[in-house]
Amino acid sequence: MGNQGRPDNDKKIGVLIGGSGLIGGGILHYFKTRSEGEFDLLAPNSKRLSLRDPEDIRLYLKRHTPDFIINTAITAIDSNPLLTFETNYLGTLNLAKAAVDLGIPYIHFSSAAVLPTGENLSEDDQLRLTPELANYPKSKLLAEMALQEMHRTLGLDYTNIRLAVVYGAHDHKIQGFQRMLFALADQTMPFLFTDQQAMHSYSNAKKVPFFVHHILSHREEFSGQTFHFVDPHPVLLSQLILTIKSYLELKRPMEVFLPYPLAKFGAGCMVALTRMLRGIGIESKMPPELMFLKNFYQTQSLSAAKLKGSSFVDPNPQATIFTELPMLIQYYLTRWEDLNLIIPDDTIFFDPSKRAEIFQNDPKQILASLGADVSQPFLDTCMWPRGGAVDSETGDKESQMQLQQEGREVRQ
Ligand SMILES: NC(=O)c1ccc[n+]([C@@H]2O[C@H](COP(=O)([O-])OP(=O)(O)OC[C@H]3O[C@@H](n4cnc5c(N)ncnc54)[C@H](OP(=O)(O)O)[C@@H]3O)[C@@H](O)[C@H]2O)c1
Incomplete structure (x- = not known):
């Protein structure tokens, strides 16, 4: 299947959905610059191919008959239930069905949001599917479950890559790790919104394309599998915050751990305030990450043992969130300053x-x-x-x- 009948059938054609995002953008850049001779990666934007429209998917894939599909697309994490369901779940399902029809691999991206809290969680761990789950984890969990089922019943050749907190540059939204960096740079974090123990796993966005390239070339080993693509060691959230604080030579946050009930109360007040402001016509929105506030106080570490035991080799084992911090700080603060989102104290830092x-x-x-x-x-x-x-x-x-x-x- 795949590219049969095309003139240059030595070069594999891939379709990447979500190529303008943090993870998709990195994959696109890698495939365009580093493996040109081997792959031709097409990356239609969401106007050309919307995951919400099955006809878009059908037409595009029938026209290009790719050799593999990579899906890094998601809707914003605070989207409404319908948009979340259609994009994150139905979109995934339709791409996977197309992959079955074409007999080609489907590479899927999932999230630690489908996992419970706890230490050293394995690929077999999953949350229980309940109506109470928030839209984002529910849609990602449903997608994972559907893919497992399609592998079992239809022989879908897929790999599910679970990411934890992603760090990397070239992102256009302030979300996840960047939200925390922004809050610190903007001096809106007066205390530590975590406790002494809370640790989390981190995923290096730069390394993701290497893994995708590797698993595309080793289908037998990686087919039908989920992998945690995370750095081997989890990181104390408080240590990360204080390291950023010291790089930026900031006075805040004070080294006081704000207990969770107080943080929750504060967040509740902010929600009420934003509602009130909206009520009088002033546009205001809470950071969507507040839905994960509790996670700042709970450990969630993903085991990297399966990844380590595979044939994949980390292209840069020394790189961690801490070694990348200076680059990330430089990149994001320069960008936010250029956009007038923050006012720097030290211009030398921004434009050496x-x-x-x-x-x-x-x-x-x-x-x-x-x-x-x-x-x-x-x-x-x-x-x-x-x-x-x-x-x-x-x-x-x-x-x-x-x-x-x-x-x-x-x-x-
Ligand atoms: N970033 C993280 O911290 C993190 C953590 C854990 C897991 N993940 C997972 O990693 C994957 C990539 O995340 P990301 O952070 O790179 O996402 P992102 O930066 O928010 O990018 C989302 C992408 O999805 C596209 N998209 C949105 N709606 C679409 C639609 N209806 N049809 C087609 N494309 C659509 C967007 O395209 P347009 O711009 O054209 O709308 C954009 O390219 C996701 O599966 C996510 O669950 C991310």
Whole structure:
């Protein structure tokens, strides 16, 4: 099935849904820049192919007859029940049905939201499906369950990748980890909204495309399986907050752990206030993450043992949320400052090379350096090793070990 009958049938065609999002964007960038010769990844946006419209899915997939489908799309986590159901569940179901019809792999993204709290949770753990679940976890859980069933009854070749708290740059929304960073940078977190023990697992967005590439090339091992794609060690939320605080040299939050009942009461007051403001025509919205407030006080760590025991090799085992923090802080704070969402105390931090200052005050200097800027070839200046490093990009254990033995750098 798949690309039979197409002229260049050595190159696999994939369809990625959600390519403008945090995870999808990283996958798209990776496949466009690092595995060009092997794959052609199509990424229709939601205007071209909406998961809410089965006809969109049908028409697009029939026209392109891909060799695999990757679904990273979700609706906003605070969407209403219908939008959540149609996008996160029915959309998933229709893509999986199309994958069965075409006889191709379907790569699905799920979330730690389908798991209970607790330590070292395994891939077999799942919440109980009850009406009381919030829309987002309910839709993700339903989707996981439907995929398991379709694998069992229809032979669906799928892999379910469960992510925990994702950290990574190039995101356009302030959500999840970014929400916390924003609250700290904006100085709206007076106390620690957690306790001394609460730990969580984190997923590195940069590493996700390596895993996707690897599982596409190793279907036998990964088919019909769920994997926790998380860093091996969970992180204390309080330690993360205090590390960010110290990087930003902030006075707040104070090192006082706000007990959960008080935090809940505060959140309740804010909900009442936003309702009141809306009642008098002032647009206001609570951060959707407040629905997860309780999780800030509870440990949820996902076991990475299954991932570690697989043939996939972490392309950068040293990278953790802590090693990536300086880059993430620099990226997001610069962005939020550019958008006038926050006002920085320290402009040097935001623009160390003083490019904005020169642009504002001495534009002639920009033209004066033009000669030097354009004297270097542009197209042939490549940040990434090509050719020799291709093996490392598949995340294949054998070829990676070989590279490491040869003393060559295995880079992200
Ligand atoms: N980010 C996290 O912290 C996190 C944590 C755990 C699990 N996950 C999982 O990881 C996956 C990716 O999450 P993300 O954070 O990358 O999401 P995201 O940044 O919010 O991106 C969502 C994507 O879905 C697309 N989309 C929304 N409605 C659509 C529709 N009706 N039809 C087609 N596309 C639609 C959006 O496209 P448009 O922009 O065109 O609307 C966007 O590209 C999801 O399965 C999520 O559950 C994420």
